[in-house]
Amino acid sequence: MRQNKIKVLGITGGIGTGKSTVLDYIGKMYHARVIQADQAAHLLMEPGQVCYYKIVESFGSGILRGDQKIDREKMAAVVFSDKEKLKRLNQIVHPAVKEYIIAEIKRERGNGTVPFIVLEAALLIEDHYESICDEFWYVYADEDVRRQRLMQYRGYTAEKVKQVMKNQLRENVFRQHCQFVIDNSSNIVENTYEQIDRGLIEHEFL
Template identity: 70%
Template sequence: MKVLGITGGVGAGKSTILDYLNRRYHARIIEADKVGHFLMEPGQKVYYHIVETFGSGILRGDQSIDRQKLGKLVFDDQEKLVKLNSLVHPAVKEYIASEIEKERKEGKVPFVAVEAALLIEDHYDTICDELWYVYADEDARRRRLAASRGYTSAKSDSIMKNQLPDEIFRESCQFVIDNSSEIVQNTYEQIDRGLKEHGIL
């Protein structure tokens, strides 16, 4: 069973790719973001580490972590952000590795697709067989972010400038899906070809 890492800039359309891999091929999809949210829930080890580090002021009335409050706390403080990432990211990767192991043992899915914004920076190549880059030109990404999330041009700018440049994505990944087109069939055909050519299936 192969493990495919999916990455790309904000607004590139990674969700479209994951949805297709799940619907068409019944792949197990693991999203690092969702795993992070799960590990921050009360009762999880990461939850206690975060509360211990940042204090009970980040908690809601029901004792869950208010991610907005936490975000504001670390947004302008590089040291706090590094600390938060050091608590969350390794735990997320460890959890994903254990889920992959479970899927290997059960042998019920054709492959696993792992999506993470920091797939390259957090060295997911150690647990993935291949990394795939979902590319979309900047105009397409801006349009999508405005339509789906209501982002202003300035907000899109601020996120994009903190992400890896296109050439680093291309150097680090074994396959590129160009998802700039609004004709989704074009994207699906690239995925089908990539899965066959790269022996994922």
Template identity: 55%
Template sequence: MKVIGITGGVGSGKSTILEYIGRVYNARVIQADKVGHLMMETGQPGYYQVVETFGSGILNGDQTVNRAKLSALVFEKPELLAKLEKIIHPAVKAYIVEEIDKERTAGKLSLVLVEAALLIEDNYRVLCDEFWYIYAADEIRRERLKRWRGYSDEKVDRIMAHQMSAEEYRRHCEEEIDNNGELSDVYGQIDQIMKKRGIHKRQKM
């Protein structure tokens, strides 16, 4: 079983590629962002640490964490974002390590895909056999973020200013998937990469 780290700038279309691989190949997808949400659910250790750090003002009426409020609170304050990351990132990584170990023990999968915003910066290399970079041009990413997420140009500028350049991503990754064009072309690139590694599609039932 191979463990592949998936990375790329915001708006590059990582979710589309993860969906395809998870559907077509014998693979499991683990997205760190979703695990982070799980770590902040009521009853999780991260929940209590987040509430203690940021106060009850980030809670909904049912005492669950309002992620939109929390995001707005930390978005423009690096010191608060650092506090949040210090709580959540170690818990997320520990969860992912445990899930990879479970899948290795079960021995049923060809691939586990790990997608994380800080895949490179947070040293996920120790967990992954390879990193794959999903590339899309800045103008295409910008248009996707405005259309799909309703982001303003100003918000896109702020987000993109804090992300790695394409050259930096490429230095750390074994493969690059160009996600500027038609999905059929993107899927073809993925299939070629899998073929090189001897990884086959799921058997159709």
């Protein structure tokens, strides 16, 4: 355990498990700093930011909107069916996101005004964020619950849900790498909150 430093809690889990519910609660209830890798990536792809010109140079101006911002839907269409292009995009974005997150953690530790930091990243395990985080927590939900949420709240088709889930880590891999599991399958959100409260106390984040 790192001494005299604000701890970093890594949150991960498959799509539709309800990670945003967990992050919202921890941020509001405990006043923790919440950092989301996806939001950092969006910021770094804005005009003038570190990833913008590299992406435009790699994929052409056809991915830009009228206001010269990157159209993420157009970009997704370009890389979705081409593994090499997706790999190239990831090689641009992922290291930049990690650098941004490390800098934000350093800044928060310098300020010393938050009790702890929560980092959410879909690729927390694959991108080896264990060097940054004190612990990984896995947000779990039953597959049927996830499927229902994605179709109801995101408008995914059954086929799209199947495709997205197929490309994600298996449950046993998440459990193997994480020190605590939050079961967010229940419709009663207080059940999830109770698990978070207990975990933060037992794992000494408070």
